[in-house]
Amino acid sequence: xxxxxxxxxxxxxxxxxxxxxxxxxxxxxxxxxxxxxxxxxxxxxxxxxxxxxxxxxxxxxxxxxxxxxxxxxxxxxxxxxxxxxxxxxxxxxxxxxxxxxxxxxxxxxxxxxxxxxxxxxxxxxxxxxxxxxxxxxxxxxxxxxxxxxxxxxxxxxxxxxxxxxxxxxxxxxxxxxxxxxxxxxxxxxxxxxxxxxxxxxxxxxxxxxxxxxxxxxxxxxxxxxxxxxxxxxxxxxxxxxxxxxxxxxxxxxxxxxxxxxxxxxxxxxxxxxxxxxxxxxxxxxxxxxxxxxxxxxxxxxxxxxxxxxxxxxxxxxxxxxxxxxxxxxxxxxxxxxxxxxxxxxxxxxxxxxxxxxxxxxxxxxxxxxxxxxxxxxxxxxxxxxxxxxxxxxxxxxxxxxxxxxxxxxxxxxxxxxxxxxxxxxxxxxxxxxxxxxxxxxxxxxxxxxxxxxxxxxxxxxxxxxxxxxxxxx
Amino acid sequence: xxxxxxxxxxxxxxxxxxxxxxxxxxxxxxxxxxxxxxxxxxxxxxxxxxxxxxxxxxxxx
Numbered sequence: 001x002x003x004x005x006x007x008x009x010x011x012x013x014x015x016x017x018x019x020x021x022x023x024x025x026x027x028x029x030x031x032x033x034x035x036x037x038x039x040x041x042x043x044x045x046x047x048x049x050x051x052x053x054x055x056x057x058x059x060x061x062x063x064x065x066x067x068x069x070x071x072x073x074x075x076x077x078x079x080x081x082x083x084x085x086x087x088x089x090x091x092x093x094x095x096x097x098x099x100x101x102x103x104x105x106x107x108x109x110x111x112x113x114x115x116x117x118x119x120x121x122x123x124x125x126x127x128x129x130x131x132x133x134x135x136x137x138x139x140x141x142x143x144x145x146x147x148x149x150x151x152x153x154x155x156x157x158x159x160x161x162x163x164x165x166x167x168x169x170x171x172x173x174x175x176x177x178x179x180x181x182x183x184x185x186x187x188x189x190x191x192x193x194x195x196x197x198x199x200x201x202x203x204x205x206x207x208x209x210x211x212x213x214x215x216x217x218x219x220x221x222x223x224x225x226x227x228x229x230x231x232x233x234x235x236x237x238x239x240x241x242x243x244x245x246x247x248x249x250x251x252x253x254x255x256x257x258x259x260x261x262x263x264x265x266x267x268x269x270x271x272x273x274x275x276x277x278x279x280x281x282x283x284x285x286x287x288x289x290x291x292x293x294x295x296x297x298x299x300x301x302x303x304x305x306x307x308x309x310x311x312x313x314x315x316x317x318x319x320x321x322x323x324x325x326x327x328x329x330x331x332x333x334x335x336x337x338x339x340x341x342x343x344x345x346x347x348x349x350x351x352x353x354x355x356x357x358x359x360x361x362x363x364x365x366x367x368x369x370x371x372x373x374x375x376x377x378x379x380x381x382x383x384x385x386x387x388x389x390x391x392x393x394x395x396x397x398x399x400x401x402x403x404x405x406x407x408x409x410x411x412x413x414x415x416x417x418x419x420x421x422x423x424x425x426x427x428x429x430x431x432x433x434x435x436x437x438x439x440x441x442x443x444x445x446x447x448x449x450x451x452x453x454x455x456x457x458x459x460x461x462x463x464x465x466x467x468x469x470x471x472x473x
Numbered sequence: 474x475x476x477x478x479x480x481x482x483x484x485x486x487x488x489x490x491x492x493x494x495x496x497x498x499x500x501x502x503x504x505x506x507x508x509x510x511x512x513x514x515x516x517x518x519x520x521x522x523x524x525x526x527x528x529x530x531x532x533x534x
Contacts, residue, residue, distance in 0.1 A: 180521045184514065187489045195493035195506055202497075309507025311489065311514045 016255075020089035026258045032265035035253070038182035040241075040269030041189065041277050043123040043320035046300035047368045048240075049281030053289070054142060054298070055228035055369075056221030059212045065230045066278065069237025070270035076238070076245035077254075080383070082263020084390055085254035092251045093337060096382060099389045100414040101403035106338045108382055115243075115375045116331035117351055120163075120324040121358030125365050127320030128152070128159045130301030130313040139299035140362035143224055147360045156360045163321060164352025167328040168345045178322035186272060188315040192308035193280035196287040216286040222294070232437055236369060237274055239440045241266075242376030246444060247383035284312075298366060328352055373436045380440055381421040384447035385414050392452055398459045406462065413454035421447040478523035481516055488513030 016025070052062060088095065096105040129139055138149050147153045202211045221227050244250045245266070254263055281300075288303045289295070300320075304312030332348040358364060364371060389400045402411045424446050425439040434442075492506035 176522070176526055180518065180525050184486065184489065184517045184521075187486055188510070188514075191490045191493040191510065195496045195503055197497055198499070199503070203499075308493075308510055309504075311507065311510035314511075314514055 016089075017091055018094055021255050025256060027256045028258060029262060029265060032254075032257065032262050033268040034182075036266045036269030037186070037272050038178065038269075040266075040273030041182060041186045041319075042273070043126045043300075043316070043323040044119075044368065044372070045189070045273055045277040046126060046281050046304065046316055046319060047122070047365055049278040050285030050298070050300070050303065051369050052228065052233065052278065053217060053282045053285050054222045054225045055232070056219055056225065057217050057228040057233060058219040059209070059217045061219075061228070061230035061233055062217050062279070062282075065233025066237050066275050069234040070267075070274050072234070072238040073241060073245060073270055073274075074264060074267045076242075077250065077266045078261065078263035080387060081245045081248055081250050082254045082257065083260045084248070084386065085251045085263070086257055086260035087390075088251075089255040090251065091255070092248050092382075092386075095248070095251060095386055098401040098404040099386060100382070100411045101409045103409040104403075104411060104415055104418075108379070109334045109337050111378060113331040113334040113351065114354075115378065116327050116334065117355045118358050118364060118371060119375065120327035120331065120355045121160075121361075122364040122368055122371070123320040123324035123327065124156060124160050124163055124356060124359035125320075125362060126300050127163075127317050127324065128156050128301075128359070129299035130305070130316035130320070131155065131159060132299075133301055133305055133313055139297045139302060140365070141296040142222065142298045142366055143296060144366060145361065145363035147362065153360045157356055160352065160356025160359055163324050164328060164349060164356065167325050167332070167352060168348045175326065177318070178326070181318045181322055185315055185319055186277065188304075188308060188311060189277045189280040192304060192312050192315075193283040196283050196307040200283070200287055200290065215290060216283055222289075222296070232435070235437045235440070236373065237270075239376050239437065240274065240372050242440050243379040243383075245383075246440070247376060247380045248386050249379070249383075251386075298362075324355070328355055331355070370436055373440075377425060377436065377440050377443060378422065380443060381418045381447035382414075384421075384444050385417055385451045388448050388451045388455075392448075393455055396452070396456065398455055402455065402459070413451055413458050416454045417447050417451035420450055475524045475527065478520045481520040482524070485513045485516030485518075485520065488516065 016022075057065075093105060093109070096108060100108070125140075128137075132139070132152075132155055135151070135155070137151055137155060140148050140152070147156075197208070197211075200211050200215050202208050239246075250266075257263070257265075281303075284303050284307045288306055291306065301313055301316045304316045306312075308315070328348060328351050331351045332344065335351065336342055336344060336347050389402075393400050399405050402408065402413065421443050425443045428434050428439060428442060429436060488509050492501060492509040495501040496503055496506045
């Protein structure tokens, strides 16, 4: 009954999935600025900031890397994604169908859903670290990849089941909780960091720099962690949302923008969430390291609890939960796009089960930096394909929207560009030792070049055959 | 009603942010600040839904 009502509500919502968003539905600056702040001040921030500390970044590298990396991310949204969103006003999925074909889009959706499951899994693990505090749960450490206790697995499953059930029955409610929690969470991040500073030895603003250098971002990685430089921070900040800007996933959001230059609105999320919140969570972790004699335990819940008490632990639970929940829901939608006749609740339950199983493995949290870089890298080539299809192919007198135009379920040029880009990036990683954080940049050029060259070859052949056929006919 | 809720919500956020600043200035211990922050969270989450959800619903209409 409840499900029927929910499905009725969902069906009643007009999302313009296969039509351009009409002008009457376009939105102003305010909604985008608020949405991006909320979206980028989430559970992941409690992990990323501390991992920068663990990777031994220096103060200068962090400040400048985040400043410039976030700027590049904003410019990518503004000049790559938003103009296409405002011109066509279509979802990413519909554009992919027109360019790449339904089969290739289905493959993209499956990969996307799997990535969403892992991301949501890491957030369930983050929430579990806070919920486990009263049960004195043994927390995972930085080197843990596998579950370290039965209690951890049991609690993760309980949190995962609760999250999945809410995703099935109450998506609207959780999205409201997320909206309400967003301003409070941002302030808890900042407040907890301010409260932690005196215990790190900061007595006034004058010795803040010295303490930051010697006790927080010391430039020395923890044992077993690689050394991060300015370049790691810059590229990570730029590419952490690569799937959204260069990868074009945010076409679905920015198509509602009145003007293309609303593409600058993600600056709010970048500089609040990916600057202030990352630094604040780094401060909290530094305090934890000093008070625990450099324990290798890595658990955002106890870290926030130590600095801000129950409010801090609550913040971690809500941040993890409000990130995991819509992510599970989105993964369900991505899978349902492949088989529309599958029941929403069944798909969400399956997705929740995969997510919960993944959450039991602490590797998802400990390797979150590498995972989000991989997530962006895997989905990015489709964004490069769309960019080339819109701007370059018409200039070469080639046809855009190949799959729609020639009634193909797979655009071979897009399939080759996607597959070979990933193989090329893997080869660059294996044979040249380039770390995953940097692969997005050469990857974009490889994908773009491959798509244009393959389209040239493919379409010239098609057009010649068609011309010959017409001449004989 | 909405105005009252907004005033209380504002107070909740002030209770979240100000105590840590006072701790930083050395005029309050961390334990008290944690308590104030918790009270701030309770006030925020009980009052913010009264006006935030109403405004969201109005915008959606």
